Amino acid sequence: MHLQRKRPTIADVARAAGVSIGTVSNFINGTAGLRDDTRARIEKAVAALMYRPSSFARSLPGRGPRRPKNLDHLPRLLVAGRVSVDFLCRVDVLPHRDDRITASHIEKALGGPAANLAVAAAGVGSPYALDVELATAVGRDAESDWALGELSKLGVHALPIRSTPNNRLSQAIVIIERNGSRTIISEPFELGEVDLTANLDIQPEQRPACLHIEGFHYETMTASIERFHQAGWKVSLHSAGLPKSARAPETFANMVKQIDLTFINDVMMREIFGFRTGMATMIEEARLILSRIKQRGTVVITLGEFGAVVFPSGGGRQIEVPALPVNRVDATGAGDSFAGIFLSLWLHGASLDAAARYAAIGASLTTTVEGAQGYIADFATLKVTALAHDAVMAS
Structure with missing residues (x-):
């Protein structure tokens, strides 16, 4: 037979x-x-x-268009991490157990910390335009096709390095309350233990180049951090999803020695170091701790509605920037937007002061609409907003 x-x-x-x-x-x-x-x-x-x-x-x-060749002259930003589909639910207040309520609306939006950051970085545009790529994992479902198409339209070239185990895009439910507070329920990212860049051929670039890592992937990408550094790349990280095992003083110290630019929010800083003080005292305590870590990278602590503080790698004066006074609708992704905008200026050689100032403005604008990518500010908008804010403060 x-x-x-x-x-x-x-x-x-x-x-x-x-x-x-x-x-x-x-x-x-x-x-x-x-x-x-x-x-x-x-x-x-x-x-x-x-x-x-x-x-x-x-x-x-x-499934998304290939990367345009005319971006090779721009600084390169390769972001490694999650893209998801977010379902945004608008309610007056978060329901209690066994409650049944009606949302004012439920909408679909592109999400995921890495995708949010990549979109914000790509959105800044001239004179701080970047060649932005996203190494991520997608499935074979319609939502994955939709996400790849949306990323492309927003100036991000996706590299679907891995397929998700269930062959569909990761999903999240974002419950937004009337006061702007939000509750996020997300699926586990099954590839958190995978180095999304392990098989990429990384060569020295004739332009500024940076690998950016989500906190989710820090522990699995330590080998690649060294590989990218050897190729002359910078490496940055934001603390979204940083594993519990990495949330300890000694591990944090080692991390900021490895990473050229670290973004971390004040809530996680308090968790790592057990801070129980007010904002001003917490900032001073953070300064003292960072001053004792030799040969570290630049550390940026985001402070939510209070702005951010930058501790330069060389140990110079700290830089404090305010957030804009805005009517907050949804704070989802504000930290991601801050990091993306900061990176766009930083990779073009802008000062830390300028990068932080415009990043704080962009993050503030993000909170005025629903969705992490509901307000993508270009540099012209950031500049006009900064001038208007300065005029108000001077009057």
């Missing part, structure tokens, strides 16, 4: 090469640079299995 040989699939190639399906798809489509050893393993697996790409395999990572 003749048995027909089963046609090999992209999953078979990935399994034989010891990589993810997304990495094989990037190899097939040429949508991301891969390390030579990774490329060689995939080529060997393809030859051994006599694999021929299907139309699906050719389209898997290419």
Whole structure:
């Protein structure tokens, strides 16, 4: 009896090469640079299995447009982390257990800390435009297609390095109260233990270049931090999702030594160091702690409605910037926006003062509408808003 040989699939190639399906798809489509050893393993697996790409395999990572070539002259920002679909629910107050209430509306929006940051960085534009990429994980569902398309429209080139285990995009429910408070219920990001950049071929750049990491991925990407540094890249991090094991004074000290630019909010600083004091005293206590950490990077502590404070790597004077006095609607993603805007200026060589000032303005504007990406401020808007605020303060 003749048995027909089963046609090999992209999953078979990935399994034989010891990589993810997304990495094989990037190899097939040429949508991301891969390390030579990774490329060689995939080529060997393809030859051994006599694999021929299907139309699906050719389209898997290419559902968003390919990266435009005319961005090569701009500073490069590669963000590693989560993209999700957020369902925004507007209510008067958070319901109690067993309550049944009606939201004023429920809307779908693009979310995820890394995606929020990447979109904010790309949105600043001239004269601080960036070449922004997002190394992330998506599924094969309609929501993933939608997210990749939205990212592309917003100036972010997605690199779907990994496929999610359940083959669909991560989801979150964001409950927004009338006073602007929000409660976020998110699915676990199953790839938090995966280095999303492990198979990327990273070479020295003839332009400023930075890898930005979500806190979720800090522990799994320590090897890549060194690899990017050796290639001459900067590395930044924001504390969203920082693992519990990393929320300790000694671990924090080691982290800010490794990272060139760290963004952390005051709530997490209080958790790590057990601060129980008011804002001004907490800032002074943070300054003393950071002054004792030698050869650290720049640390930015975001303070919510009170703005932010920057502690330069060289140990110079701290820089305090205020937030704008705005009518807060939704604070979701304000810290992500702050970091993205800060990075856009920082990678162009702007001063820490300027980067922090405009980042605080942009983060404040983000809170005036619903959704982490509901208000994407370009530099012209940031500049006009800053001038208007200065005029009010001077009057």
